[in-house]
Amino acid sequence: MIAFVIRRLLQAVLVMLAVGFVGFSLFAYVGDPVSIMLGQDYTQEARQRLIQDLGLDQPFFIQYARFIAGAAQGEFGISYRLARPVAELLLERLPATLELSLCAAVLALAAGVPLGVYCGLNRDGWLARLLLSVSLIGVSLPTFLIGILLILFFSVILGWLPSFGRGDVVQLGGWSTGFLTPTGLRALILPSITLALFQLTLIMRLVRSEMLEVLRTDYIKFARARGLRNRAINFGHALKNTLVPVITITGLQLGGIIAFAIVTETVFQWPGMGFLFIQSVQAADVPVMAAYLMLIAFFFVLINLVVDLLYYLVDPRLRIDKGAAGGHGGH
Amino acid sequence: MTQNLLEVENLRVEFPTRRGTLVAVDDVSFSIAPGEVLGVVGESGAGKSLTGAAIIGLLEPPGRVAGGEIRLGGQRIDNLPYEKMRRIRGKEIGAIFQDPLTSLNPLYTIGRQLTETILTHLEVSEAEARDRAIKLLQEVGIPAAERRIDHYPHQFSGGMRQRVVIALALCANPRLIVADEPTTALDVSIQAQIITLLKRLCRDHGAAVMLVTHDMGVIAETADRVAVMYAGRIAEIGPVRDVIKRAKHPYTEGLMGSIPKLGGDEAKLAQIDGSMPRLTAIPKGCAFNPRCPKAFDRCRAERPDPIAVGDTKVACWLYDDAHKAAAE
Ligand SMILES: Nc1ncnc2c1ncn2[C@@H]1O[C@H](COP(=O)(O)OP(=O)(O)OP(=O)(O)O)[C@@H](O)[C@H]1O
Ligand code: SF4
Ligand SMILES: [Mg+2]
Numbered sequence: 001m002i003a004f005v006i007r008r009l010l011q012a013v014l015v016m017l018a019v020g021f022v023g024f025s026l027f028a029y030v031g032d033p034v035s036i037m038l039g040q041d042y043t044q045e046a047r048q049r050l051i052q053d054l055g056l057d058q059p060f061f062i063q064y065a066r067f068i069a070g071a072a073q074g075e076f077g078i079s080y081r082l083a084r085p086v087a088e089l090l091l092e093r094l095p096a097t098l099e100l101s102l103c104a105a106v107l108a109l110a111a112g113v114p115l116g117v118y119c120g121l122n123r124d125g126w127l128a129r130l131l132l133s134v135s136l137i138g139v140s141l142p143t144f145l146i147g148i149l150l151i152l153f154f155s156v157i158l159g160w161l162p163s164f165g166r167g168d169v170v171q172l173g174g175w176s177t178g179f180l181t182p183t184g185l186r187a188l189i190l191p192s193i194t195l196a197l198f199q200l201t202l203i204m205r206l207v208r209s210e211m212l213e214v215l216r217t218d219y220i221k222f223a224r225a226r227g228l229r230n231r232a233i234n235f236g237h238a239l240k241n242t243l244v245p246v247i248t249i250t251g252l253q254l255g256g257i258i259a260f261a262i263v264t265e266t267v268f269q270w271p272g273m274g275f276l277f278i279q280s281v282q283a284a285d286v287p288v289m290a291a292y293l294m295l296i297a298f299f300f301v302l303i304n305l306v307v308d309l310l311y312y313l314v315d316p317r318l319r320i321d322k323g324a325a326g327g328h329g330g331h
Numbered sequence: 332m333t334q335n336l337l338e339v340e341n342l343r344v345e346f347p348t349r350r351g352t353l354v355a356v357d358d359v360s361f362s363i364a365p366g367e368v369l370g371v372v373g374e375s376g377a378g379k380s381l382t383g384a385a386i387i388g389l390l391e392p393p394g395r396v397a398g399g400e401i402r403l404g405g406q407r408i409d410n411l412p413y414e415k416m417r418r419i420r421g422k423e424i425g426a427i428f429q430d431p432l433t434s435l436n437p438l439y440t441i442g443r444q445l446t447e448t449i450l451t452h453l454e455v456s457e458a459e460a461r462d463r464a465i466k467l468l469q470e471v472g473i474p475a476a477e478r479r480i481d482h483y484p485h486q487f488s489g490g491m492r493q494r495v496v497i498a499l500a501l502c503a504n505p506r507l508i509v510a511d512e513p514t515t516a517l518d519v520s521i522q523a524q525i526i527t528l529l530k531r532l533c534r535d536h537g538a539a540v541m542l543v544t545h546d547m548g549v550i551a552e553t554a555d556r557v558a559v560m561y562a563g564r565i566a567e568i569g570p571v572r573d574v575i576k577r578a579k580h581p582y583t584e585g586l587m588g589s590i591p592k593l594g595g596d597e598a599k600l601a602q603i604d605g606s607m608p609r610l611t612a613i614p615k616g617c618a619f620n621p622r623c624p625k626a627f628d629r630c631r632a633e634r635p636d637p638i639a640v641g642d643t644k645v646a647c648w649l650y651d652d653a654h655k656a657a658a659e
Binding site (some may be wrong): 217218219221222223224225226227228229230232236237240241314315316317 | 387389417418419420421422425426428430433434435436437438439440447448451452483485496499500502503
């Protein structure tokens with residue numbers, strides 16, 4: 001177990017170094033920071049000084065090492081566009097993105113799993129077929145279109161819900177939360193649905209097909225032959241066996257939700273990291289782009305780690321055989 | 332005569348398909364007395380498993396019982412609503428399937444699977460259920476049962492797992508066990524042990540057994556009576572000595588010829604020429620006639636029904652009075 005965690009941590013560090021390299025390369029290939037920062041009028045001297053200040057005269061490897069060292073301490077330099085530390089900018093917007101992603105993930109799971117179970121258990125029922133057809137729309141409609149349609153219907157036509165922004169937020173320490181005000185909660189509804197819909201349909205379809213698969217297995221047939229109640233078979237035996245793949249996908253999806261928030265945040269002008277990222281791309285604000293990239297990669301790595309640990313909880317076959325050694329063999 | 336425990340009468344199992352209805356089990360009748368072991372043999376696809384599935388009420392749709400009756404202790408069970416039949420499964424009829432490696436849920440300890448079965452069918456407390464589970468594990472020969480009860484299926488070998496499966500089938504002291512090739516998936520070296528165990532336990536618990544197998548040796552040692560199935564019908568059924576030593580149906584004769592004879596000059600595996608017809612192309616008359624060395628005109632025109640010959644019933648025109656009269 002400990003060896004496993006250490007191995008996974010090392011892998012995570014390697015992944016982060018690689019992503020760091022990509023982030024760092026952005027500086028070299030996207031725009032010219034020096035000209036961007038100097039603006040139109042500058043002296044050759046000023047330009048030279050800035051290059052030195054930014055360390056751009058150093059060898060490539062040294063620059064990379066500095067970048068990584070800075071990143072490890074949460075220092076990503078100064079935003080070209082807003083002239084403020086990047087870390088500060090991201091931290092300000094982190095709560096908005098995480099709260100939105102959390103709501104979307106909870107919604108996707110809370111609706112996706114039961115719907116998937118229902119469709120798996122009633123595979124030939126009309127409602128299950130209808131849900132399955134409708135879910136195809138969820139998978140194939142682009143997120144921005146869903147967002148715009150929701151805005152059109154609930155904000156423009158019905159006027160029930162706000163179409164942009166976070167509403168009123170409350171500061172808790174360094175964290176700005178929208179969970180504590182009515183406007184904040186109302187503002188969360190449409191973006192959450194937009195962001196969740198794709199994952200929801202994906203989870204539902206996954207759970208359904210896993211359920212169908214598991215219901216065909218011998219141990220489910222044997223459970224039936226033992227006369228267990230349907231509830232025990234469906235929810236005790238079958239559902240639990242679908243959990244391993246569902247955890248994997250959901251974990252990956254959670255990373256996806258945080259990353260995909262870019263589109264949703266842009267549609268709803270949600271003041272999160274994704275919205276910041278889009279604005280930074282438009283302005284070739286490389287430090288923010290690089291930092292965002294690394295942060296998202298960090299979330300992915302972290303989630304993967306948690307997913308792997310969850311396997312251990314769900315599947316006894318992965319746990320270390322402590323008691324088995326003595327009992328094996330003898331027939 | 333004592334009352335039969337299980338009576339199957341004119342059982343018919345069908346699969347509706349796009350190209351017409353397939354009759355997989357056709358007009359099958361047999362009975363099992365309390366505590367009796369009935370062996371069921373026959374080539375692959377003969378309908379053995381489907382007959383067993385029909386008895387425990389777990390035919391997979393679109394398969395269905397399309398005719399006949401199944402009675403347990405005089406009560407009809409083939410037309411019961413799902414919930415009523417569920418209470419019979421596990422309680423009155425236990426089942427054992429072919430593959431012990433896949434019969435147990437990998438995510439739960441064997442103890443949990445045993446106690447949940449016991450608690451489903453018997454009015455006992457959790458602690459009593461656990462005690463009973465440990466006792467059952469000891470009975471099926473799991474060493475250190477008190478400790479092993481908390482282990483997961485993957486921590487047991489195949490033979491050990493089949494013992495657990497047997498314990499699960501016996502949880503609520505059923506009167507009948509339907510065992511569908513319980514040892515086929517196991518290592519040859521432990522097959523005999525498992526069969527012996529199954530037989531002994533069923534005797535101790537007073538359970539009758541319907542034992543489906545390909546192994547005539549197992550039948551000879553274990554069964555009281557044996558049913559030979561061919562293309563969805565029973566070709567011959569009778570006491571095990573008669574069927575093995577004095578096979579009457581030409582198909583049974585062929586099957587017996589295919590047992591390796593130990594001690595003979597050579598262990599000869601006589602095979603019957605040809606193969607069993609598919610369900611879609613069952614020949615007119617006796618289904619065995621294209622392969623039967625003794626077939627005559629009537630076999631190709633009319634389907635024989637079982638005819639009583641001593642304690643045995645044979646579905647073969649050779650034993651029809653008209654034919655015997657003509658032969659004399
Ligand atoms: N779902 C199904 N649809 C159509 N035909 C089926 C279906 N299930 C089984 N059958 C047919 O029913 C026949 C009997 O099957 P069954 O499983 O009872 O055979 P068996 O005697 O147990 O054979 P084996 O020794 O291989 O286990 C086979 O010919 C099979 O093709
Ligand atoms: S009825 Fe005819 S074909 Fe069928 S087994 Fe008897 S002799 Fe052979
Ligand atoms: Mg079979």
